Amino acid sequence: MATFKDFRNDVKPNWCPGCGDFSVQAAIQRAAANLGLEPHELAVISGIGCSGRISGYIHSYGFHGTHGRVLPLAQGVKMANRDLTVIAAGGDGDGFAIGMGHTVHAIRRNIDITYIVMDNQIYGLTKGQTSPRSAAGFQTKSTPHGSIEPALSPLEIALSAGATFVAQGFSSDLKELTSLIEEGVKHKGFALINVFSPCVTYNKVNTYEWFKERLIKVSDIEGYDPSDREMAMQTVMKYDGLVTGIIYQNKEQKSYQELVPGYSEAPLAEAELKMSKEKFAELVAEFM
Amino acid sequence: MIEQLSWKVGGQQGEGIESTGEIFSTALNRLGYYLYGYRHFSSRIKGGHTNNKIRVSTKPVRAVADDLDILVAFDQETIDFNFHELRDGGIVIADAKFNPVIPEGKGVALYAVPFTDIATQLGNPLMKNMVAIGATSAVLDLDAAVFESVVVDTFGRKGAQVVEKNMEAIRAGAQYMKEQLDGSTKTMKLAKADGKRRMFMIGNDAIALGAIAGGARFMAAYPITPASEIMEYLIKKLPDFGGAVIQTEDEIAACTMAIGANYAGVRAFTASAGPGLSLMAEAIGLAGMTETPLVVVDTQRGGPSTGLPTKQEQSDLLAMIYGTHGEIPKIVMAPSTVEEAFYDMAEAFNLAEEYQCPVIFLSDLQLSLGKQTVEPLDYDRIEIRRGKLMNGELPPLPDKDNFKRYEVTPDGVSPRVLPGTKYGIHHVTGVEHAETGRPSETAANRRAQMEKRMRKLEHIHFPTPVHKQLRHEEPDLLLVGFLSTRGAIEEAMERLEQDGVKVNHAHIRLLHPFPVDDVRPLVEKAKRVVVVEQNATGQLANLLKMNVGHADKIASVLKFDGNPFLPGDVYTKCKELLAQWPPLKISAMM
Ligand SMILES: Cc1ncc(C[n+]2csc(CCOP(=O)(O)OP(=O)(O)O)c2C)c(N)n1
Ligand code: SF4
Ligand SMILES: [Mg+2]
Numbered sequence: 001m002a003t004f005k006d007f008r009n010d011v012k013p014n015w016c017p018g019c020g021d022f023s024v025q026a027a028i029q030r031a032a033a034n035l036g037l038e039p040h041e042l043a044v045i046s047g048i049g050c051s052g053r054i055s056g057y058i059h060s061y062g063f064h065g066t067h068g069r070v071l072p073l074a075q076g077v078k079m080a081n082r083d084l085t086v087i088a089a090g091g092d093g094d095g096f097a098i099g100m101g102h103t104v105h106a107i108r109r110n111i112d113i114t115y116i117v118m119d120n121q122i123y124g125l126t127k128g129q130t131s132p133r134s135a136a137g138f139q140t141k142s143t144p145h146g147s148i149e150p151a152l153s154p155l156e157i158a159l160s161a162g163a164t165f166v167a168q169g170f171s172s173d174l175k176e177l178t179s180l181i182e183e184g185v186k187h188k189g190f191a192l193i194n195v196f197s198p199c200v201t202y203n204k205v206n207t208y209e210w211f212k213e214r215l216i217k218v219s220d221i222e223g224y225d226p227s228d229r230e231m232a233m234q235t236v237m238k239y240d241g242l243v244t245g246i247i248y249q250n251k252e253q254k255s256y257q258e259l260v261p262g263y264s265e266a267p268l269a270e271a272e273l274k275m276s277k278e279k280f281a282e283l284v285a286e287f288m
Numbered sequence: 289m290i291e292q293l294s295w296k297v298g299g300q301q302g303e304g305i306e307s308t309g310e311i312f313s314t315a316l317n318r319l320g321y322y323l324y325g326y327r328h329f330s331s332r333i334k335g336g337h338t339n340n341k342i343r344v345s346t347k348p349v350r351a352v353a354d355d356l357d358i359l360v361a362f363d364q365e366t367i368d369f370n371f372h373e374l375r376d377g378g379i380v381i382a383d384a385k386f387n388p389v390i391p392e393g394k395g396v397a398l399y400a401v402p403f404t405d406i407a408t409q410l411g412n413p414l415m416k417n418m419v420a421i422g423a424t425s426a427v428l429d430l431d432a433a434v435f436e437s438v439v440v441d442t443f444g445r446k447g448a449q450v451v452e453k454n455m456e457a458i459r460a461g462a463q464y465m466k467e468q469l470d471g472s473t474k475t476m477k478l479a480k481a482d483g484k485r486r487m488f489m490i491g492n493d494a495i496a497l498g499a500i501a502g503g504a505r506f507m508a509a510y511p512i513t514p515a516s517e518i519m520e521y522l523i524k525k526l527p528d529f530g531g532a533v534i535q536t537e538d539e540i541a542a543c544t545m546a547i548g549a550n551y552a553g554v555r556a557f558t559a560s561a562g563p564g565l566s567l568m569a570e571a572i573g574l575a576g577m578t579e580t581p582l583v584v585v586d587t588q589r590g591g592p593s594t595g596l597p598t599k600q601e602q603s604d605l606l607a608m609i610y611g612t613h614g615e616i617p618k619i620v621m622a623p624s625t626v627e628e629a630f631y632d633m634a635e636a637f638n639l640a641e642e643y644q645c646p647v648i649f650l651s652d653l654q655l656s657l658g659k660q661t662v663e664p665l666d667y668d669r670i671e672i673r674r675g676k677l678m679n680g681e682l683p684p685l686p687d688k689d690n691f692k693r694y695e696v697t698p699d700g701v702s703p704r705v706l707p708g709t710k711y712g713i714h715h716v717t718g719v720e721h722a723e724t725g726r727p728s729e730t731a732a733n734r735r736a737q738m739e740k741r742m743r744k745l746e747h748i749h750f751p752t753p754v755h756k757q758l759r760h761e762e763p764d765l766l767l768v769g770f771l772s773t774r775g776a777i778e779e780a781m782e783r784l785e786q787d788g789v790k791v792n793h794a795h796i797r798l799l800h801p802f803p804v805d806d807v808r809p810l811v812e813k814a815k816r817v818v819v820v821e822q823n824a825t826g827q828l829a830n831l832l833k834m835n836v837g838h839a840d841k842i843a844s845v846l847k848f849d850g851n852p853f854l855p856g857d858v859y860t861k862c863k864e865l866l867a868q869w870p871p872l873k874i875s876a877m878m
Contacts, residue, residue: 003405003428006761009688009690010688011726018418038710039642039713040707040708040709040711040712040713041708042709043552043707043708045548053361055715055717056715056726056727059688059713060713061707061708061712061713061714062715063548063551063715063716063717064715064716064717064718065544065547065574065576065718066416066544066570066571066574066718066721068541069541069544069571071541072536072540072541072542072543072544072545072548073543073544073547073548073551074548075534076506076508076544076545076546076548076549076550076551076552077548077551077552077707078548078552079506079532079534079545079548079549079554080506080548080549080550080551080553080554080556081552081553081554081706081707081708083708084707084708086767091411101537101538102507102537102540102541104537105537105541109534139749169447209426217692251370253562260527260532261527262526262527262528262529262530262531262532263527263530263531263532264530264531266530267553267708268505268530268531268532269551269552269553269554269706269708270409270553271503271505271529271530271531273502273503273553273555273672274503275312275500275529275670276671277503277667279528280501280667281667283497283500283525284487284497284664287487287488287489287662288318288485288486288487288488288492
C-alpha cells in the first residue's frame with residue numbers, strides 16, 4: 001500500500017519558505033495515503049497562482065490549467081472517469097474572483113470532486129494585489145489607500161449555493177487539514193475546503209499568529225451539528241468565518257453522477273466508441 | 289410540368305409558420321423530391337415577421353432560389369416584405385381574413401383563401417396552417433393524402449381525432465383552392481420524383497449525429513443561436529451510449545470541461561457561435577499547449593458582438609485560425625454540404641486525437657439551420673482512429689520518473705496515456721514544459737517543444753482538403769468559397785458557362801493549415817480568381833493571398849447583409865467584375 005512518501009516527487013517547490021501552501025501539499029499527500037489510494041488513481045487539477053503550482057509537486061496525475069478554470073477542468077476529468085479521485089486546488093483569486101462563476105455552479109452541480117482553496121487573502125503570484133478575500137481597509141499594491149470592497153465569505157456563499165460539503169482548515173493544523181481532505185474525498189458530491197494558507201511574503205496582516213489568535217474549531221462549539229444548515233450559516237456569521245472543521249455536510253443528497261440519466265457505471269473513458277450498425281440505422285431513420 | 293418549385297410561407301413569429309413549412313416540406317421529401325429550406329427569423333419568440341423559403345426539385349439543390357413561384361401569406365407584411373421575389377406568373381395565396389392586396393404591374397395572381405375561417409369552422413383556428421397547405425397542394429395538383437403520414441407523425445400522439453381534423457383542414461383548403469383555380473392554367477404540376485425516402489435534416493442534426501458516430505460521449509455547452517440544436521440532440525441521444533451533456537454556466541466552462549474530459553480519455557466537445565468562441569479563446573490555447581485533443585464547433589452567425597444573431601455570415605474565419613494568444617497547432621475545417629458535415633464531424637475526433645490538438649469545426653447559420661434532403665449516409669465510412677494513445681499495461685518507470693508525455697518525436701506527436709494508468713504518471717501544464725511535462729523555461733527546451741508542437745501539422749493527412757470542380761485546364765475564372773455558399777456558386781457557375789465563361793470552382797474544406805499544394809495550381813492556372821464569401825473584409829481572399837500569392841488577380845464578391853448568397857447574386861457580381869477587369873475596387877459588395 002502506498003504511503004504519503006509515494007505521493008512525493010523530486011520537484012522542489014518554488015514557494016517562499018514558510019508559505020502555507022507547503023502544508024496543503026503535505027495534507028493532500030497524507031490524506032491520499034490514508035485513503036488507500038495509489039498515486040496513479042489520483043488526479044490533482046490546479047489553477048494558476050502560487051497555489052496552482054501544487055499539482056506539479058505531488059506524485060500523481062496532475063493538470064495545471066488556466067487562471068480561474070480549475071473547476072471546469074476537474075469536473076470534465078471526473079465525468080470522463082468516475083473511478084479517478086479528483087482533487088481540484090487553487091488560490092482565493094483563482095476560485096473567488098476570476099473563477100467565482102464556476103465555483104458557485106460547481107457547488108450547485110455537486111459532481112463528486114474535492115476542491116481545496118488556498119486562501120491567503122491576497123494575490124501571491126502577481127506580487128501582492130488585493131483579493132476578494134482581503135478585508136475592507138486592507139492595503140496592497142492595488143489598494144494603496146486600503147481596499148474599499150468588503151471581503152466575500154466563501155462559506156456563506158457555498159451554503160447558500162446548495163453546497164453538500166463545506167469545510168475550513170488552517171495550514172498550521174496539518175492533522176485537522178488532512179482529516180478534512182479525507183472526509184471531503186469520501187463525501188459523495190462536491191466538497192469545498194477553504195484553507196487559511198498564509199502568504200508570508202505579501203500579507204503581513206493575516207499571518208499565522210493572526211489566525212492562531214482568532215480561529216476556533218466548530219467541534220469545540222457545544223452542540224454543533226454539521227448536518228444543520230441553518231446552524232452552519234449562523235455560526236459562520238457569528239464568528240465572521242473564522243472557524244475550522246466540517247462546517248456543513250449533507251450526506252443524503254445524491255451526487256450529480258448518480259442523477260444523470262443513462263450515465264455509464266463504468267468510466268466513460270472506457271466506453272465503446274463505435275456505434276453499432278443497428279443503432280446508426282435507427283438514428284438515421286428518425287430523419288426520414 | 290415543372291422540375292423545380294420555389295415556395296415561401298410567411299407570417300408573424302409564433303404563429304405556426306415553422307410547422308407549416310415543416311409539414312409541407314417533409315411530405316414532399318417523402319415523395320422523393322430534393323428540398324432546400326431556409327428560415328428567416330429574428331431573435332424573439334412571438335411577433336416579428338418570419339418566413340420559410342423552400343425549394344423543391346427533382347434534382348439535388350443546395351442554394352436558396354433566386355425567385356419565388358408561390359408565396360403563402362398569413363399577413364400583409366409577408367406580402368409587402370417578400371413580393372419582390374415573386375417571378376412573373378407567380379401566385380400569392382393569402383388568408384382572406386386580412387383583406388390582402390398586392391402591388392400592381394407584375395404578372396402575379398392573388399388568391400384570397402379564408403384560411404382562418406375554414407379552420408374555425410372545422411373547430412380550431414390554429415389549423416389555418418393546414419388549410420394553407422391544402423390550398424398549396426391544389427396548385428401543385430398534389431393529392432391531399434400525401435400529407436397524411438406527416439400529419440400522423442406530427443399530431444398522432446394527440447389522438448386519431450386530431451389527425452383527422454387536420455387532414456380535413458388540408459382537404460378543405462385544397463377543395464376551396466380548386467374551385468378558385470377552376471381549371472385555369474395557374475396550376476404548377478411538379479414532375480414526378482423518384483419516390484426514394486431520403487433523410488431530411490438541418491446541418492446541426494448532421495453535426496450532432498456525426499459527433500456521436502465519431503465516438504463523442506461527453507459534451508459541455510452553453511445555449512446560443514445557431515448552435516443549440518447540436519447540444520439538444522446529444523442531450524436526447526447520449527444517454528443511450530452511457531454519455532452525458534452538461535449545460536455549463538458559460539462557454540469558458542464548456543470548453544475547459546471538454547478539455548478535462550478529453551484529457552481523461554473521453555471524446556468530448558463543445559459547440560457555440562462567435563460570442564462563445566470569443567470566450568473560449570484562452571481555453572483553446574490551453575488545449576494547444578497541453579496537446580489535449582479537443583473539438584469545438586463554431587456555427588457562425590452575424591457578428592461582431594451580438595451582431596445579427598439569427599442571420600447568415602462567415603466572419604469568424606480568421607479569428608478561428610488566429611484567435612488565441614501565442615502560437616499553437618490547430619486544425620480549422622469547414623464542410624461544404626450537410627453530408628460532409630456528418631462525415632467531417634466524425635473525422636474531427638480522429639484528427640484531434642491523432643494530432644493531439646484543438647480542431648475547430650466551422651459551420652455557418654445557413655448550413656447549420658437550413659433544412660435539406662440528404663443523400664444516404666454511409667456507416668462504413670466512419671472510422672475510429674486514436675493516434676498514439678497507449679492502452680494496456682505500461683512498463684514500470686525508473687524511480688518516480690514521469691512518463692514522457694511530451695517526448696520529442698520525428699513527427700512531433702508524442703505517446704499519450706490517460707490518467708488512471710499505472711506507470712503513466714506525468715504532469716500536464718500550460719506553462720512551457722519539458723518532455724515529462726514539468727515546467728521548463730530553458731531556451732533549448734523551448735525551441736525543442738515549440739518545434740515539436742508546430743511540426744505535428746506539417747504533414748497533416750486530411751482526406752479532401754478542397755472540393756474541386758475543374759472543367760477547364762485554363763479557366764477564365766476560378767470561383768472560391770467555403771461552407772454553405774457552395775450551392776449558390778455551383779449554380780452561378782452553370783449560368784456563367786452558358787454565357788461562354790470558362791469557370792472552375794474550389795471550395796476550401798481545410799482552412800488551416802491551408803492546403804497550399806492543392807490550391808496553388810488552381811490559382812496559377814486561372815486567369816482570374818473571385819472569392820465568394822459572407823463577410824465585409826474578404827477573410828478567405830486574404831488567406832488565399834497570404835498562402836498562394838497572386839494578389840493581383842484575386843477579387844472578392846462579398847455579402848454581409850445577413851442574407852444568404854443567391855445564385856443570381858454570385859452570377860451578377862461575377863459578370864460585373866469580369867466586365868471591368870482588372871477591377872478598380874477589388875471587392876464587389878452586395
Ligand atoms: C486570465 C489571466 N489573468 C491574469 C493572470 C495573472 N494572474 C496569475 S495568478 C493571479 C492571481 C493569483 O492569486 P490567487 O489566485 O489568490 O493565487 P495565489 O498566488 O495567491 O496562490 C493572476 C491575477 C492570468 N494568469 N490569467
Ligand atoms: S508569495 Fe506568498 S503565496 Fe506565493 S509562495 Fe510566497 S508566500 Fe506563498
Ligand atoms: Mg491568493
